[in-house]
Amino acid sequence: MREMRYISTRGGIAPLSFKETVLTGLAEDGGLILPERIPVLSAEEKKALRDLPYQDLAFKVFQYFVTDIPEEDLQRLVNKAYATFTHPDITPVVKKGPVWILELFHGPTLAFKDVALQFLGHLFEYLLSERGEKMNILGATSGDTGSAAIYGVRGKKNLAIFILHPHGRVSPVQALQMTTVTDPNVFNLAIKGTFDDCQAIVKLLFSDLEFKHRYRLGAVNSINWARVLAQVVYYLFAYFRVTEVEGIEEVRFSVPTGNFGDIFAGYVARRMLSGGIERLVLATNENDILTRFVNHGDYSLREVVPTISPSMDIQVASNFERYLYYLYGENPIRVREAMSRFAEEKRLVFSEEELSRVRADFLSLSVSQEETLRTIREFYEETSYILDPHTAVGVRAGLAFRDERPMICLATAHPAKFPEAVSRALGFEPPIPEPLQGLSEKPRKVVLLPADPQVVRRFIEENAI
Ligand SMILES: Cc1ncc(COP(=O)(O)O)c(C=O)c1O
C-alpha cells in the first residue's frame, strides 16, 4: 500500500503518519487533520470489497489510510473492537417500508459512536503501550460520544478520561450511562452551558500546546481522524449490501447531523466510490445552521435550542471545517481566513458557484420536533419499527428526498436511549435492552462546573494521570 500522510486543514503542520495523527487529535495549528489524498476505488477493488463481512471490510478500508501499523496488529485491533457488538453484521442494514435502515446501535452504548470508539479505545491502548506513555483524554459530548468513549477506554491501561457534557441538556438515560461509570480514572464534568460551549473549551485547551503536551491530551471526538475513518466503513458496507439486493448502482444516504462528523465520513465514502452515492441528505433538527447553509447559503450562528433529539443540539459543527477544505479547492489559506472570519463575525458567505457544488454533494432538510414525533408515530404504524428521535429526523428528510434510488437512513441510536420522546409519539416506552437495565440504581460520579476554560483546566491539572 502507498504510504499515507496526514495534513491540517489550515496548512500549518508538517505531514504526520497515521499513528501521530491519532495521538495528536487537533492539529497544532488549530485545524483538523485530513489524509493527504482520498483513495478512489477501482472497479476491481470494489468487486473485492463487495461481499466482505464487516470486520474484513473495515480492515481493508483501514489499510488505505493506515500504513504504519503492521497488518497483523491492525487486524487484531479490528477484531477486538467489533467483538463487543451484539449483531453478527455489526451494522446491519434492513428494509423497513420505503427506506433502508442502517442500524448503528448494536454496540455497548447503543449509538453509532461505538463503531469508532470501540476501535479507538484499543488503538490508544496499543499506541501508548508501544511508546510506554500515558494519556489524558479530553472530550465534549452532547450525549452519545461521552458514554461511548468512556466504555471504549474503560479498563484500558495508562488512560484517564475527562468528558464535558452540557448540564441538563442530554437525555436522562444518556446522563446515567456516563455518570454511573465510577472508575477512578473517569471524570464526568457537567458544564453549565451548551454543547457548543463544551466543544469550544475542549478546542481551546487543545490549542494551548504547553498544556496539551504537559498533560498528554488525547481526543475522542471526531476531531480525531480515526473516528471519521472508522465511520467511513459502514457507508461502504451498506452501499455494497443494498446495491447487491436492489440490483442498482446508485443510492442516497440520509444522515441525522449535528457535529458533521458522521456525514463527513459519508462524504469520504462517496469520494472513494466515485459515483455510487448520488447525494447525501443532511438532516438537522431545529438547530439548522447546516440546512440554511445548503439551501440558502446562510451559514450564520444562532442560539442553540434544546430539542427532543438532544445529541444534535449543535450550531458550531466541528467537521464543517474539513468539508470547507475541499470546497475551497484544498486551499488551507482560505480555510484559515474563513475560520478566523467566522470566529469574529459568526457567519460565512459563499459564492453561487460554491453553493452549486455544495448542492451537488448534499440535499438538506430541517425537521421540527412536531414532525419528528409524527415521523416516529407514522413509521411505527406503517412498519412496527420504533425510531429514536435522531433517526426520525433522518428518516423524515430521507422520505422527503426519496426518488427511484434506494434511500439508506442511518439509525444512529437505539430508541430506548430516548424513552420520553418515544412515549410522547407512541404512548408507550420502548423495551429496555440489557445494557440500560438498572442504571438508575447505580451510584453516580459527576462534577458540576461553570462553562469556564480556566476552571476546567484546573480540574484536569488536579486529576490528570
Ligand atoms: C444519536 C445521534 N444521532 C446523530 C448525531 C449527529 O452526528 P454528528 O455529530 O456526527 O453529525 C449524534 C451526535 O453526534 C448522535 O448522538
Ligand SMILES: N[C@@H](CCOP(=O)(O)O)C(=O)O
Ligand atoms: N453528538 C455528539 C457530539 C460530539 O460529536 P463528535 O462526533 O465530534 O464526538 C455526541 O453525542 O456527543
